[in-house]
Amino acid sequence: MKVRITHMKAPWPSGASVGQVVAFEGGEIAGWARGKCVPVGDDEEVNHTVAASREVVMTLSVDSAEVQEAFHGLRQEDLRRIEEAKAAFEAERQSLLAENASLRDLLAARDQLVADLQAKLAAGPTGGGDGTQQAGAERAALEAEAKALGVEFAPQIGDKALADRIAKKKAETK
Numbered sequence: 001m002k003v004r005i006t007h008m009k010a011p012w013p014s015g016a017s018v019g020q021v022v023a024f025e026g027g028e029i030a031g032w033a034r035g036k037c038v039p040v041g042d043d044e045e046v047n048h049t050v051a052a053s054r055e056v057v058m059t060l061s062v063d064s065a066e067v068q069e070a071f072h073g074l075r076q077e078d079l080r081r082i083e084e085a086k087a088a089f090e091a092e093r094q095s096l097l098a099e100n101a102s103l104r105d106l107l108a109a110r111d112q113l114v115a116d117l118q119a120k121l122a123a124g125p126t127g128g129g130d131g132t133q134q135a136g137a138e139r140a141a142l143e144a145e146a147k148a149l150g151v152e153f154a155p156q157i158g159d160k161a162l163a164d165r166i167a168k169k170k171a172e173t174k
Contacts, residue, residue, distance in 0.1 A: 004040050
């Protein structure tokens, strides 16, 4: 089959240009040349020749059992990794829950100490003093309790901060 080149955007033979005639051996135009040339009569002079295209046939043989076995192996590995991740997650979750419970205990103990101190303050001085005696006695009681529990503190620490440290130490020793 003979064709005249109309567009160069194709793998034409070396030296071919628009307007030249190319003969395709085998009588069929190659797929890459379609739309880039027009058929001409047999009486046209040939400038270039293109060899007949050879089709390449590839056959891929896959052993189904082998593929299934490989897939099963990959799936088992993925399932193992998922189980490991679940176990690690659950361990971390349990650790955080335990830490949360401990913090809640500390808060409850601190709240109880604060409530006790507020109740004592609301009750006012007892035993006929001016209130500073009672406050001094309450401070002495807090310091004695802290020393008994082994809580370290500076002499200028406030009553609330000391009560918080005592509550924390009590929660730790439960």
